[in-house]
Amino acid sequence: MTPDTASLLLVEDDALLADTLYDALSLAGYRVDALEDGDAAFTRLATPGHGHALVLLDLNLPGRGGLEILDAMRRHDQDTPVLILTARGAIEDRVKGLDLGADDYLAKPFALDELEARVRALLRRRQHDDGTQLHVGTLHFDTLTQRFTLDEASLDLPPREQRLLAYLMRHAGEPIDKARLLEHVFSNETLGDNAIEVYIHRLRRRLAGSSLTLRTVRGLGYLLESEA
Amino acid sequence: MSPTFKPPSLYRRLLIWLLVPMLALGTLMLIQAYLASRDTADRAFDRLLESASLSIAEQVKRQHGKLWMDLPPAALKMLASNAEERVFYALYDSYGNFISGNAELPRIDTGQGNMRFANIEWHDMALRLGVRRSRLEGWRNRQPFEVRVAHTREGREALTQTLFQGSMLRLIAMALLAIGVVLLGVRMALMPLTRLRRAIRARDPRTLAPLELTLPRELAELRETLNDLLARMRRVRTNQERFIGDASHQLRTPLAGLSARAELALRQDDPRAWHDALDVMRGSADKTARLASQLLSLTRLNNPESSPEAGDVDLCDIARQAVRDALSSSHRAGIDLGVETPSHAVIQHAVHWQLAEALTNLIDNARRYGASRITVRVGEAPRRLEVEDDGPGIPEAQRLLVLRPFHRGMESGQGSGLGLAIVDGIARAHAARLTLGAVHPHAASPGLCVRLQFTEESIP
Numbered sequence: 021m022t023p024d025t026a027s028l029l030l031v032e033d034d035a036l037l038a039d040t041l042y043d044a045l046s047l048a049g050y051r052v053d054a055l056e057d058g059d060a061a062f063t064r065l066a067t068p069g070h071g072h073a074l075v076l077l078d079l080n081l082p083g084r085g086g087l088e089i090l091d092a093m094r095r096h097d098q099d100t101p102v103l104i105l106t107a108r109g110a111i112e113d114r115v116k117g118l119d120l121g122a123d124d125y126l127a128k129p130f131a132l133d134e135l136e137a138r139v140r141a142l143l144r145r146r147q148h149d150d151g152t153q154l155h156v157g158t159l160h161f162d163t164l165t166q167r168f169t170l171d172e173a174s175l176d177l178p179p180r181e182q183r184l185l186a187y188l189m190r191h192a193g194e195p196i197d198k199a200r201l202l203e204h205v206f207s208n209e210t211l212g213d214n215a216i217e218v219y220i221h222r223l224r225r226r227l228a229g230s231s232l233t234l235r236t237v238r239g240l241g242y243l244l245e246s247e248a
Numbered sequence: 249m250s251p252t253f254k255p256p257s258l259y260r261r262l263l264i265w266l267l268v269p270m271l272a273l274g275t276l277m278l279i280q281a282y283l284a285s286r287d288t289a290d291r292a293f294d295r296l297l298e299s300a301s302l303s304i305a306e307q308v309k310r311q312h313g314k315l316w317m318d319l320p321p322a323a324l325k326m327l328a329s330n331a332e333e334r335v336f337y338a339l340y341d342s343y344g345n346f347i348s349g350n351a352e353l354p355r356i357d358t359g360q361g362n363m364r365f366a367n368i369e370w371h372d373m374a375l376r377l378g379v380r381r382s383r384l385e386g387w388r389n390r391q392p393f394e395v396r397v398a399h400t401r402e403g404r405e406a407l408t409q410t411l412f413q414g415s416m417l418r419l420i421a422m423a424l425l426a427i428g429v430v431l432l433g434v435r436m437a438l439m440p441l442t443r444l445r446r447a448i449r450a451r452d453p454r455t456l457a458p459l460e461l462t463l464p465r466e467l468a469e470l471r472e473t474l475n476d477l478l479a480r481m482r483r484v485r486t487n488q489e490r491f492i493g494d495a496s497h498q499l500r501t502p503l504a505g506l507s508a509r510a511e512l513a514l515r516q517d518d519p520r521a522w523h524d525a526l527d528v529m530r531g532s533a534d535k536t537a538r539l540a541s542q543l544l545s546l547t548r549l550n551n552p553e554s555s556p557e558a559g560d561v562d563l564c565d566i567a568r569q570a571v572r573d574a575l576s577s578s579h580r581a582g583i584d585l586g587v588e589t590p591s592h593a594v595i596q597h598a599v600h601w602q603l604a605e606a607l608t609n610l611i612d613n614a615r616r617y618g619a620s621r622i623t624v625r626v627g628e629a630p631r632r633l634e635v636e637d638d639g640p641g642i643p644e645a646q647r648l649l650v651l652r653p654f655h656r657g658m659e660s661g662q663g664s665g666l667g668l669a670i671v672d673g674i675a676r677a678h679a680a681r682l683t684l685g686a687v688h689p690h691a692a693s694p695g696l697c698v699r700l701q702f703t704e705e706s707i708p
Binding site: 127128129131133134137193194195235237238239240243 | 533534537538541568571572575576577579580584585586587588589623624
């Protein structure tokens with residue numbers, strides 16, 4: 021599934037913001053359905069098979085509130101990703117939303133760039149869940165054949181680097197520290213911290229020149245992301 | 249306090265503590281008065297028994313070798329008061345044999361002296377018995393004998409009643425007087441309290457002027473405490489008024505700018521001018537939105553009604569989360585943001601969202617004031633959170649001022665001047681010490697290290 025076919029449901033009651041987001045997301049190539057009130061969104065989402073790949077949900081809605089809709093959605097066992105948009109910036113609302121099964125949270129006001137980045141990330145995560153293909157920018161990984169392609173060209177890697185890159189792709193956009201890499205990628209081997217640094221260094225050299233970067237975030241670990 | 253619960257009144261408590269002991273004392277005094285009256289009556293009547301027995305004893309003679317007496321009528325009259333008592337008398341020899349009399353009366357073994365008294369029950373009558381031991385002095389021998397005299401108690405009781413009634417009336421009069429004095433005294437003593445209450449009630453709820461009222465020493469302390477509280481409230485209100493003034497200024501100005509800029513752009517036809525205007529407007533709108541959300545979080549922080557739930561939180565966790573949240577926007581701005589934490593959890597009793605808010609504001613501040621490398625650090629012993637940057641820093645003289653709302657360290661900066669005020673508020677709520685220091689004091693860009701150090705009292 022590619023972004024241009026993904027259908028998004030936008031539930032937002034503020035006309036200016038809703039129109040703007042509708043235009044921006046349409047321009048970015050998504051099909052967007054916009055709803056203005058909570059009851060309509062509730063009816064749409066409470067039935068399985070609504071066909072939306074992602075829901076952008078405001079919490080303060082006329083009719084049913086966003087948290088109620090989210091709760092109902094999750095109780096009908098729907099795993100459609102939900103990005104909450106709200107003016108309530110407080111941490112406890114965020115925690116409540118995430119507890120109810122929201123996938124991400126964006127506090128108003130937000131930059132359009134930020135929103136688009138989150139939408140891309142959520143759609144990508146969804147692809148990970150149901151496909152055998154991993155995509156991060158121009159880097160692809162087929163989990164069945166265990167083959168990487170970067171900028172349409174095949175990328176051959178030794179087994180350890182391959183496992184390392186596949187893990188980083190699964191968690192793209194999220195910093196991963198060495199302890200986690202040791203536990204999940206090299207659990208069967210006795211490997212020092214330095215060895216990981218060596219593999220990261222090698223991967224960086226292989227990704228050089230592409231739109232992908234493998235950054236070190238001080239104190240948090242390594243982060244694979246696409247500049248595009 | 250539940251509405252049905254009636255708090256004890258001070259007036260009532262004072263009355264109870266004064267009147268109950270007084271009543272107890274009065275009762276004791278009444279009992280004592282009764283006992284004294286009875287004692288007096290007994291002694292008066294015993295004197296009569298004594299005289300009567302003496303006059304009988306004087307009439308005892310020897311006749312044909314035996315004791316004999318002629319009863320003097322005066323002796324019996326003496327004993328019969330106007331209360332119609334019954335009088336008994338008897339003469340006994342030294343062996344206890346009845347010789348003469350109108351009743352056989354018992355003897356008294358206890359006691360000393362020639363005259364003895366006792367209260368006895370005799371044929372269902374309560375009698376007072378007096379026994380006089382005497383003897384007839386002859387030239388050949390001495391013959392001892394006993395005169396026993398008794399009478400019923402009506403006279404005594406009548407006298408006791410008369411005496412007791414007199415005392416009782418005096419006591420009751422005194423008690424009434426004392427109660428009156430106590431009621432009056434308590435009311436007088438509590439009068440200043442009533443005045444204080446009236447003075448407070450009569451106040452305009454909006455004034456915070458100190459209470460001017462002459463009061464006794466104990467209440468003067470209360471008045472001073474109240475005035476202290478009012479003074480603190482005055483300061484809080486002054487701060488609030490200044491804050492609201494600043495806030496409305498800060499909110500209105502960019503909105504006026506937005507509106508003016510839009511109007512200007514609409515008058516022009518050049519798409520480039522529109523684009524420029526939109527660019528400026530977006531920046532201004534972002535800034536205003538940030539200001540609004542900061543104002544709200546400051547208000548929330550200063551609202552004493554909201555009781556935040558404090559719990560044990562891991563400072564490392566909060567630091568990492570704050571960095572993760574700010575990561576993508578920092579990266580886009582080309583800023584190197586990192587975190588330094590111990591490898592184990594650092595637990596502190598704190599309000600989670602407030603610490604997260606503080607870090608968000610500090611990272612944001614560092615970013616806005618020109619830092620290119622920002623480090624969030626968690627320290628132990630003492631537990632602390634630090635945000636360090638390599639920006640221009642804050643001159644030492646400015647470091648206290650920047651904690652005040654709407655004070656901006658650099659006029660050219662793009663901050664709202666609220667970030668550090670919010671952090672300061674959070675530090676206060678946690679009894680933590682907030683310090684601002686330079687990282688490299690003598691370098692061209694000294695940098696800034698803001699440290700939130702928890703203290704012993706850091707339990708909000």
